[in-house]
Amino acid sequence: MIFVTVGSQLPFDRLIMTVDDWSRLHPDYDTFAQIGLSRYQPKAMRFKTSMTPNDYQKAMQASDLIIAHAGMGTIISALELGKPLLLMPRLASQGEHRNDHQLATIKQMTQKFPHIVVAYNETELLQELECYRMKKHDNPSIIKESLTVSPKLLDAIKSFITTE
Amino acid sequence: MALTDYKNKKKRILFISSSGGHWIQMRRLESAFEGYEKYYAATDPSYQQSVDYGYFFSVPEASRWNKLKLIWQALKIFGIILYIKPAIVFSTGAAPGFFALFFAKKLGIKTIWLDSIANVEELSLSGRKVKPYADLWLTQWEHLAKPEGPYYYGAVL
Secondary structure (H helix, E strand, O other): OEEEEOOOOOOOHHHHHHHHHHHHHOOOOOEEEEOOOOOOOOOOOEEEOOOOHHHHHHHHHHOOEEEEOOOHHHHHHHHHHOOOEEEOOOOHHHOOOOOOHHHHHHHHHHHHOOOOEEOOOHHHHHHHHHHHHOOOOOOHHHHHHHHOOOHHHHHHHHHHHHOO | OOOOOOOOOOOEEEEEEOOOHHHHHHHOOHHHHOOOEEEEEEOOHHHHHHOOOOEEEEOOOOOOOOHHHHHHHHHHHHHHHHHHOOOEEEEEEOHHHHHHHHHHHHOOOEEEEEOOOOOOOOOOHHHHHOHHHOOEEEEOOHHHOOOOOOEEOOOOO
16 A cells, blocks of 8 residues: 555645545555645545544554655654654745755755655656555665664653752 | 553653654654653644553644744643643754743753754754754754854754
8 A cells, every 4th residue: 555644734735636646547556645734636546634643653564665854753754663764844935834854854854864755846757656555765664773763862851850 | 551540650752743844753762762651732632542552642743933823832832831741842943842842941851853854954943943942952063063063063964
């Protein structure tokens, strides 16, 4: 299954529309989207507006590819499960977010986790979906061990809460 | 165990954030609060189902453009803090965390703010405004740390 998710707080029509168009051309791929506040209603793929944490986790686990906005919740969840991740950043110029912090997120996250695939626009998204179909993407299953919380951060919090 | 079981002398921690990435980052730090009784608050009521050990409260959703909703959110958070009487309040953002730290600080409760890892180029708006109310004020990016805070010790991944 391909799982598409854009968070619950803002619309992301460019992403939903593009994947839906692709899905219409490729009905042999089971594609499911969590569309949040997007105004575009998918015609080809299955979709839900919002999901509970349990349903979200199940969809993540069942997916072979996760296509998402560059939100940290989705990125962390996908990394924890070792799932292939294709990100398209929300852009302030398109009215998709308050600012362009998702571009900065992508820059930092792809440095740390090079298997993350990025599409900066709709054309690139379709190209990357084609790469996925041709199985050209790297396998992310190797990155799980680098996903721990910084021990120094945990220690700093622990020592802070134990001092009166 | 009933919520009103005050015989339990364990110290309490309140984890509070908006839904989504803030929540997921916050939960990665639970292990630092071993031995505390865990209370949670978030803006999505369905998040209750992801809390296995601890108590969950939902707070109203609000954006910075809707002042009335923000006030309602703040009042509800104030009520939750008075009810729980936590020893520590911890948040990763955004508005609910700001209000929680604001009230907690006034009540003499220890407060911790860890700004979201999504804020790479500058601290979040709530992260900047919360400075006077955060006893421990942290960023997850070394280049955003300053001698007077926010401090950097590492990130959630």
